[in-house]
Amino acid sequence: MQVEEQHESGTAPTAAPRRSDATRGAILAAARERFAADGYERATIRAIAREARIDPSMVMRYYGSKEGLFAAVLDVDLRLPDPAALDRDDVGRVLVGHFLDLWEESEVLTAMLRVGVTNPSGAERMQGIFRDQLTPVALLACPDPEQAPARAALCASQLLGLGLTRYVLRLPPAVTLHREEIVAWLGPTVQRYLTAPHP
């Protein structure tokens, strides 16, 4: 995979604007959509290219390989709220609401889950995302810092389980539940995983 070279004289490490940025963006958007809908194997480069209205070979030129494209798609920022600014008695409800927003405002999480479940490097990627982004929150909220990773994993199990049943498997009762109900049910769970004393 070739490294993208940038030939700028400026001091900022911002990439040089290229004439093909529109195409790159179209590819990325189409890839997100196809990966989310079909998972890694069934999301073919040809289908992605068709959706982006360009030639399949462009995908290869700009992203090196299917794996490279997938890596670009899965550059996920959970945008978790700053732990320091959080009300420690309300972290659970806030987190649940935030994840509901994430799942519904874009297909990135669906794509991440669909790919992470079947693709080994997708799973690694997910491990990294949750380790790097969710653990800090646990670190600030839980009593013993040493327990933070475990507590973050417990939260991940409930939050990912929610997305799995509601947005991927679409179990009808999980789809029917209203947002406030979910927050009311799952909020205290996450809250307990983060702040309750080790049982």
Next chain:
Amino acid sequence: MQVEEQHESGTAPTAAPRRSDATRGAILAAARERFAADGYERATIRAIAREARIDPSMVMRYYGSKEGLFAAVLDVDLRLPDPAALDRDDVGRVLVGHFLDLWEESEVLTAMLRVGVTNPSGAERMQGIFRDQLTPVALLACPDPEQAPARAALCASQLLGLGLTRYVLRLPPAVTLHREEIVAWLGPTVQRYLTAPHP
């Protein structure tokens, strides 16, 4: 897909023993393993046949198609304990322990999840399994029968989330947790989803 015909004079609907039963079993076992390890698309019929030490065409003869083989593999019985015999104050812990057993004693649940996430008919199959097998437990444990499906779905979200993070994605902290810890953390959660008053 041809229906298997059985020509027995007896009254019992038990299938006639066939000379090929050993082969059929080998195919099924290999399929479970490959589906669990690779998901639907990457588990090729050729790989399954190789593992079962037979010819790929045998798979077609005995199971009609890849989809048919997959349907045979995903005939999952969760073997949930009889709700009537359950201690209503301990359902949560019992369920969590039972699911941990299920995930660890065979690869069926892993296969089910891997396939259900990427394959539409796999998702349908999972919907049926949890609707038919988990809802009765909720029905007996929860206060209002009308809420049983929703409560069952909440339990499914936590129980499947556990399997997802621990056995499929293998998030390290989730793998490290000991059985008793998981039961102690998740048991009360499931208990609450089943028996607590609607928030």
Next chain:
DNA sequence: CTGGACCGTCAACACCTGTTGGCATACGGT
């Protein structure tokens, strides 16, 4: 105006997929 880098298309490659039909063999009831 000109040369070179960029952008996009086309056709093709080598490989792998599910699936099919034909052929040999071994079994089991009569």
Next chain:
DNA sequence: ACCGTATGCCAACAGGTGTTGACGGTCCAG
């Protein structure tokens, strides 16, 4: 002993996959 049938293997098909290289057109710096 015979014959229909179940069982298994082999070779092949048609279609789809990721990936590659060559070929024009377009833009911009010189």
